[in-house]
Amino acid sequence: xEILQLLGHGLVLALQPINIALIIAGxxxxxxxxxxxxxxxxxxxxILLPITFLVPPDSAIIFLAAIYYGAMYGGxxxxxxxxxxxxxxxxxxxxxxxxxxLKGRASLALVSAAIASxxxxxxxxxxxxxxxxxxxxxxxxxxxxxxxALMLLAFATFVGLGGDDIPKTILSICLxxxxxxxxxxxxxxxxxxxxxxxxxxxxxxxxxVLAIGVYGIGEMLWTIDTTRGKxxxxxxxxxxxxxxxxxxxxAREGWRGTTIGSFLGFFVGMLPAAGATPGSLMSYGVAKMxxxxxSSYGKGNPDGxxxxxxxxxxxxxxxxxxxxxxxxxxxxxxxxxxxxxxxxGLTPGPRLFADQPEFVWGLxxxxxxxxxxxxxxxxxxxxxxxxxLRMPFTILAPLIFVLSIVGGYAATNDMHDVWLMLIFxxxxxxxxxxxxxxxxxxxxxxLGPIAEPTLRQxxxxxxxxxxxxxxxxxxxxxxxxxxxxxxxPLFKMIYDRSRGKSAKTGNV
Amino acid sequence: xxxxxSNFAKLAGAAAIGVMGLFGTASAQDWQPTKPVDFVIMxxxxxxxxxxxxxxxxxxxxxxxxxxxxxxxxxxxxxGAEALIALNGASDPDHSILVTLNSFFTTPLRQQNLNxxxxxxxPVAMMGVDPFVLWVHKDSGITTxxxxxxxxxxxxxxxxxxxxxxxxxxxxxxxxxxxxxxxxIKYIPYAGGGEVAKELAGKQVMATVNNPAEARGFxxxxxxxxxxxxxxxxxxxxxxxxxxxxLGHDFAYNNQRAVVGAPGMSxxxxxxxQNLFKTIYxxxxxxxxxxxxxxxxxxxxxxxxxxxxxxQIERHKQLLSEIEG
Numbered sequence: 001x002e003i004l005q006l007l008g009h010g011l012v013l014a015l016q017p018i019n020i021a022l023i024i025a026g027x028x029x030x031x032x033x034x035x036x037x038x039x040x041x042x043x044x045x046x047i048l049l050p051i052t053f054l055v056p057p058d059s060a061i062i063f064l065a066a067i068y069y070g071a072m073y074g075g076x077x078x079x080x081x082x083x084x085x086x087x088x089x090x091x092x093x094x095x096x097x098x099x100x101x102l103k104g105r106a107s108l109a110l111v112s113a114a115i116a117s118x119x120x121x122x123x124x125x126x127x128x129x130x131x132x133x134x135x136x137x138x139x140x141x142x143x144x145x146x147x148x149a150l151m152l153l154a155f156a157t158f159v160g161l162g163g164d165d166i167p168k169t170i171l172s173i174c175l176x177x178x179x180x181x182x183x184x185x186x187x188x189x190x191x192x193x194x195x196x197x198x199x200x201x202x203x204x205x206x207x208x209v210l211a212i213g214v215y216g217i218g219e220m221l222w223t224i225d226t227t228r229g230k231x232x233x234x235x236x237x238x239x240x241x242x243x244x245x246x247x248x249x250x251a252r253e254g255w256r257g258t259t260i261g262s263f264l265g266f267f268v269g270m271l272p273a274a275g276a277t278p279g280s281l282m283s284y285g286v287a288k289m290x291x292x293x294x295s296s297y298g299k300g301n302p303d304g305x306x307x308x309x310x311x312x313x314x315x316x317x318x319x320x321x322x323x324x325x326x327x328x329x330x331x332x333x334x335x336x337x338x339x340x341x342x343x344x345g346l347t348p349g350p351r352l353f354a355d356q357p358e359f360v361w362g363l364x365x366x367x368x369x370x371x372x373x374x375x376x377x378x379x380x381x382x383x384x385x386x387x388x389l390r391m392p393f394t395i396l397a398p399l400i401f402v403l404s405i406v407g408g409y410a411a412t413n414d415m416h417d418v419w420l421m422l423i424f425x426x427x428x429x430x431x432x433x434x435x436x437x438x439x440x441x442x443x444x445x446x447l448g449p450i451a452e453p454t455l456r457q458x459x460x461x462x463x464x465x466x467x468x469x470x471x472x473x474x475x476x477x478x479x480x481x482x483x484x485x486x487x488x489p490l491f492k493m494i495y496d497r498s499r500g501k502s503a504k505t506g507n508v
Numbered sequence: 509x510x511x512x513x514s515n516f517a518k519l520a521g522a523a524a525i526g527v528m529g530l531f532g533t534a535s536a537q538d539w540q541p542t543k544p545v546d547f548v549i550m551x552x553x554x555x556x557x558x559x560x561x562x563x564x565x566x567x568x569x570x571x572x573x574x575x576x577x578x579x580x581x582x583x584x585x586x587x588g589a590e591a592l593i594a595l596n597g598a599s600d601p602d603h604s605i606l607v608t609l610n611s612f613f614t615t616p617l618r619q620q621n622l623n624x625x626x627x628x629x630x631p632v633a634m635m636g637v638d639p640f641v642l643w644v645h646k647d648s649g650i651t652t653x654x655x656x657x658x659x660x661x662x663x664x665x666x667x668x669x670x671x672x673x674x675x676x677x678x679x680x681x682x683x684x685x686x687x688x689x690x691x692x693i694k695y696i697p698y699a700g701g702g703e704v705a706k707e708l709a710g711k712q713v714m715a716t717v718n719n720p721a722e723a724r725g726f727x728x729x730x731x732x733x734x735x736x737x738x739x740x741x742x743x744x745x746x747x748x749x750x751x752x753x754x755l756g757h758d759f760a761y762n763n764q765r766a767v768v769g770a771p772g773m774s775x776x777x778x779x780x781x782q783n784l785f786k787t788i789y790x791x792x793x794x795x796x797x798x799x800x801x802x803x804x805x806x807x808x809x810x811x812x813x814x815x816x817x818x819x820q821i822e823r824h825k826q827l828l829s830e831i832e833g
Contacts, residue, residue, distance in 0.1 A: 327702065
């Protein structure tokens with residue numbers, strides 16, 4: 001009951017007029033920053049951090065948290081309408097959001113994204129409110145072997161029941177892993193895979209550069225190729241009755257993804273080093289695996305929008321947890337928030353909940369309020385986004401091209417990455433012509449930099465003995481699940497063959 | 509989308525005007541930055557160096573010290589090699605400064621093929637030095653350095669310590685301990701000092717050599733215990749923790765918290781940044797930060813910094829030979 005009382009205080013704080021105004025401003029700014037390709041919550045929070053010195057610390061963090069939330073909603077918008085991931089956290093949203101928009105169901109995708117974000121946000125805040133301090137200790141139990149096992153499980157969800165061609169999926173993952181390895185080796189500190197000694201490769205390949213290349217440029221080329229230059233307009237209508245119907249359809253089709261995303265996203269976001277991007281990709285993978293018809297994902301299934309969107313909002317709350325309770329940021333954005341807290345004179349860490357209850361509960365209260373306003377503001381902007389979609393493709397294509405270039409540059413401020421993005425776009429177009437799934441490559445470049453060091457740290461811990469993954473309970477369970485999933489297609493093949501044989505013999 | 513764009517532009521414009529208004533006029537000086545300053549950090553987000561860099565930036569913002577913002581830019585790759593390369597090849601040396609750690613000395617020594625001569629860099633400011641402390645988890649039952657040495661010996665090569673990477677500051681201290689006391693330690697590299705502190709709190713590793721600021725949260729919550737400080741004198745914030753010297757080993761090791769400019773920076777720009785960081789150094793915010801984070805104050809003039817660099821290069825050559833020789 002003490003928690004409810006503290007939460008009540010927090011809500012009162014968040015509902016003060018100045019804070020409400022800041023929340024509405026923050027959510028709106030965040031929504032647009034999130035929708036701009038290449039700019040995500042990291043940029044938004046970093047750009048606006050200095051402005052927060054004008055208001056008291058409580059209000060400042062509330063404002064920044066509102067931007068963070070707004071950006072999580074906003075990222076979905078350009079993913080769906082233009083096919084360019086608006087933010088790193090919304091990459092998985094393009095997988096099904098874009099096909100839905102092409103089918104003329106953009107409003108269904110946008111409504112699903114908004115409601116799933118709201119549900120994910122709400123579930124995560126409730127989890128946060130109830131379990132923050134004990135969950136921080138769960139996060140501490142995740143050492144390198146546990147994290148690696150989790151990463152392997154994420155890969156497994158993309159291989160095991162993908163519905164795609166398995167050798168091609170594996171090849172796609174390997175491509176992503178190679179790109180992920182470019183740059184510096186964390187363990188030895190030596191540069192590696194610096195192709196042709198081009199210094200731009202030293203900072204590695206930012207995965208947003210790959211994602212914008214694949215989904216922005218690649219998608220544009222694909223559309224031009226398939227329509228052969230015919231002027232096309234995407235069917236997109238919007239009406240109140242339509243939104244109501246979309247909401248019903250979302251509730252029917254998207255509940256599974258939303259549930260998975262809300263819980264898995266929170267959990268993955270909570271682990272330091274992971275954050276919202278892996279959280280949303282993993283939730284997509286799991287939703288696809290558990291879905292009624294895995295092969296319908298990637299072709300415009302609202303569940304494929306609901307899973308990553310609920311997950312990225314849930315993960316953004318989750319990532320606050322290690323930041324506040326351990327002083328370790330769970331995502332790049334929380335790292336900047338952490339910097340802000342230090343200058344406001346607050347020390348994040350195990351003592352924060354005890355020493356600064358007003359601040360902590362004010363922040364939690366603002367999560368509830370921000371989440372509510374983000375939903376309202378997002379839904380009210382949907383007609384605008386739909387209207388954009390009705391522009392002829394001859395106008396949209398150059399727009400996509402320009403936004404992709406801007407996004408590729410904004411990610412790292414390096415022209416090298418713009419060229420790289422264009423090359424990835426071309427490469428993706430040809431791979432797609434040969435039916436290679438590209439989502440696994442994007443997954444691999446996000447998870448590779450987490451999986452590789454944790455694998456090597458684990459093996460260093462055990463002096464090279466792989467049994468370390470099976471001798472620790474959490475790691476062991478996760479590993480076994482991952483291995484079963486990877487082998488599942490093999491079992492299925494054997495099963496199908498034996499049945500096929502018996503069927504034949506039956507005929508004879 | 510045009511509406512989106514124009515809204516965004518309006519917001520950006522409003523923010524820009526707000527920011528300009530904030531800064532107003534700095535002190536009358538010949539040279540001032542004409543665009544945002546690339547404030548490169550030689551470490552990943554969240555670690556000690558990152559926290560300090562962001563604090564310095566915040567003080568500058570709070571006191572309206574610059575007409576253009578310092579924009580933090582984490583380049584921690586390859587023990588800071590990424591940052592050194594970026595500064596070395598900076599297209600605009602007058603707007604590129606770097607927050608350094610001791611990897612400023614060790615990385616060019618360890619990676620000769622980078623062809624980086626730190627003597628070409630421009631000294632800006634020495635903001636203080638950060639001591640190192642040996643930490644264990646409270647559940648280990650170890651409370652003194654002597655017990656720790658025995659525990660390491662008893663583990664016979666299976667004693668696991670976490671750090672930020674071979675050749676990094678903490679690994680040099682651990683290398684010294686191993687050589688001086690004949691210990692066998694298994695060393696696991698992690699991404700940053702913050703992560704190392706968390707790994708110890710979660711008992712993934714048995715001991716760490718961390719800066720006080722990095723381990724402080726878990727120290728206050730009672731999860732970790734300091735055993736010995738690698739400092740010349742007892743630390744103000746840990747008056748009960750003995751120094752290595754008191755225990756009969758003459759060894760102190762600090763991490764420098766310094767700011768340097770890119771090679772080829774103009775004298776006017778160098779003077780501007782030297783003034784800027786002197787103001788920050790003298791500010792109440794920085795002084796109280798040093799106290800609370802157990803940093804030792806140490807202000808050096810540009811000439812003194814150059815001399816300090818020469819001294820540290822020699823010292824690190826010797827320390828590196830101990831872990832790699």
